[in-house]
Amino acid sequence: xxxxxxxxxxxxxxxxxxxxxxxxxxxxxxxxxxxxxxxxxxxxxxxxxxxxxxxxxxxxxxxxxxxxxxxxxxxxxxxxxxxxxxxxxxxxxxxxxxxxxxxxxxxxxxxxxxxxxxxxxxxxxxxxxxxxxxxxxxxxxxxxxxxxxxxxxxxxxxxxxxxxxxxxxxxxxxxxxxxxxxxxxxxxxxxxxxxxxxxxxxxxxxxxxxxxxxxxxxxxxxxxxxxxxxxxxxxxxxxxxxxxxxxxxxxxxxxxxxxxxxxxxxxxxxxxxxxxxxxxxxxxxxxxxxxxxxxxxxxxxxxxxxx
Amino acid sequence: xxxxxxxxxxxxxxxxxxxxxxxxxxxxxxxxxxxxxxxxxxxxxxxxxxxxxxxxxxxxxxxxxxxxxxxxxxxxxxxxxxxxxxxxxxxxxxxxxxxxxxxxxxxxxxxxxxxxxxxxxxxxxxxxxxxxxxxxxxxxxxxxxxxxxxxxxxxxxxxxxxxxxxxxxxxxxxxxxxxxxxxxxxxxxxxxxxxxxxxxxxxxxxxxxxxxxxxxxxx
Numbered sequence: 331x332x333x334x335x336x337x338x339x340x341x342x343x344x345x346x347x348x349x350x351x352x353x354x355x356x357x358x359x360x361x362x363x364x365x366x367x368x369x370x371x372x373x374x375x376x377x378x379x380x381x382x383x384x385x386x387x388x389x390x391x392x393x394x395x396x397x398x399x400x401x402x403x404x405x406x407x408x409x410x411x412x413x414x415x416x417x418x419x420x421x422x423x424x425x426x427x428x429x430x431x432x433x434x435x436x437x438x439x440x441x442x443x444x445x446x447x448x449x450x451x452x453x454x455x456x457x458x459x460x461x462x463x464x465x466x467x468x469x470x471x472x473x474x475x476x477x478x479x480x481x482x483x484x485x486x487x488x489x490x491x492x493x494x495x496x497x498x499x500x501x502x503x504x505x506x507x508x509x510x511x512x513x514x515x516x517x518x519x520x521x522x523x524x525x526x527x528x529x530x531x532x533x534x535x536x537x538x539x540x541x542x543x544x545x546x547x548x549x550x551x552x553x554x555x556x557x558x559x560x561x562x563x564x565x566x567x568x569x570x571x572x573x574x575x576x577x578x579x580x581x582x583x584x585x586x587x588x589x590x591x592x593x594x595x596x597x598x599x600x601x602x603x604x605x606x607x608x609x610x611x612x613x614x615x616x617x618x619x620x621x622x623x624x625x626x627x628x629x630x631x632x633x634x635x636x637x
Numbered sequence: 638x639x640x641x642x643x644x645x646x647x648x649x650x651x652x653x654x655x656x657x658x659x660x661x662x663x664x665x666x667x668x669x670x671x672x673x674x675x676x677x678x679x680x681x682x683x684x685x686x687x688x689x690x691x692x693x694x695x696x697x698x699x700x701x702x703x704x705x706x707x708x709x710x711x712x713x714x715x716x717x718x719x720x721x722x723x724x725x726x727x728x729x730x731x732x733x734x735x736x737x738x739x740x741x742x743x744x745x746x747x748x749x750x751x752x753x754x755x756x757x758x759x760x761x762x763x764x765x766x767x768x769x770x771x772x773x774x775x776x777x778x779x780x781x782x783x784x785x786x787x788x789x790x791x792x793x794x795x796x797x798x799x800x801x802x803x804x805x806x807x808x809x810x811x812x813x814x815x816x817x818x819x820x821x822x823x824x825x826x827x828x829x830x831x832x833x834x835x836x837x838x839x840x841x842x843x844x845x846x847x848x849x850x851x852x853x854x855x856x
Contacts, residue, residue, distance in 0.1 A: 390718035
């Protein structure tokens with residue numbers, strides 16, 4: 331069979347070949363290709379970047395800001411995120427999250443995590459149910475005792491709720507480096523799926539004991555305050571990125587700060603909070619490309635320390 | 638719990654953008670009632686220049702309306718949902734408004750005759766306060782709809798109440814200044830934590846003037 335190949339067909343074929351060579355790179359930008367890490371207790375994968383809601387989703391009944399936050403959440407989901415973390419402590423954040431999830435019809439896309447935050451140790455189920463109604467989800471994936479407040483009563487109830495199938499994972503949280511000794515004791519003695527703690531380029535105390543312990547005990551780690559509440563940007567944004575930033579896969583400071591955190595092998599997920607779509611895009615950039623190895627991590631910490 | 642490890646910022650659950658939007662939203666949602674607040678301010682200033690007892694009673698009654706209005710609308714409906722302590726303050730403002738409303742018809746305000754010349758000065762301070770200070774929030778937000786009017790927003794309502802309360806006896810005045818003092822401290826700390834130092838002028842001015850509001854008239 332004789333095939334006649336015109337110039338037009340030849341050029342079209344070359345273009346198609348070129349495009350097909352680009353396919354792996356194109357696929358790398360889709361949510362299915364994002365960097366994930368397994369939850370040790372089940373093996374379920376979580377994208378390395380989650381989303382916090384502290385200060386950002388407490389907008390009350392402000393429809394304009396609610397629409398903006400919904401857009402932030404949409405960007406998060408579109409770029410492959412799943413885990414969203416909130417707390418009854420964060421004012422209207424639970425309710426705003428519920429409305430945003432409804433607007434996006436995204437209840438099946440979210441890994442819903444909130445906290446129990448009450449000194450009344452007998453009110454665990456009641457508060458979890460109140461939050462669930464606000465989120466408008468069938469159940470929470472993760473419930474955590476916020477800052478160990480009333481942990482004895484809450485943790486017992488959460489264990490029972492998990493056994494009854496009311497929640498999939500349970501955990502405890504701390505922030506700002508508080509109560510690490512109590513935290514360590516609970517990590518050693520309680521059957522926790524998750525711990526949430528503060529870790530960033532300047533607050534590295536958890537590298538000493540808590541992160542290695544989490545790995546040893548098979549506990550997933552969620553990291554809060556990866557930007558130290560925004561102060562890392564205020565401190566270093568005017569400084570240049572190191573000339574070797576590209577070697578560790580960083581195009582901006584957000585990636586630099588986040589990649590340092592998520593490249594620790596004990597970390598499962600980090601939850602930066604933002605009210606801006608462009609910042610969310612920057613954060614989600616971490617889900618692609620390479621992560622720094624241990625020597626590069628040391629170099630990153632040293633660079634920031636010397637600035 | 639180790640409270641020493643906490644800072645004020647740990648208890649603030651919202652950012653400056655959400656806070657400044659409260660003023661815009663309130664003015665938008667209750668429009669054209671902000672115009673009534675302006676009229677109320679002018680009427681109140683005029684009443685302050687009058688020496689008759691009915692005028693002083695009317696001042697107290699209108700002041701009660703201002704407190705109850707800012708408590709019920711701005712604080713309970715807008716600010717409270719993002720900052721839970723404000724809900725308690727909101728109910729306190731409503732109670733204070735009701736109290737002023739009760740005092741107005743039953744209490745005989747003191748005569749101003751023995752301190753001649755004060756009426757117009759108080760009225761002048763009053764007008765200057767309610768006319769100029771609302772623009773601070775406009776300057777901060779860059780939106781004229783964010784005008785923080787007397788009788789709608791609590792900071793200015795508290796500050797503008799101080800000269801009006803001078804007509805009351807000292808003990809009652811001291812009692813009525815308790816909630817404003819608490820609010821002014823709470824508001825100033827909130828604004829400081831939000832980094833909006835310009836807006837702190839209003840609650841700080843209220844705190845500075847508070848001793849004068851108690852001791853200026855010794856009766």
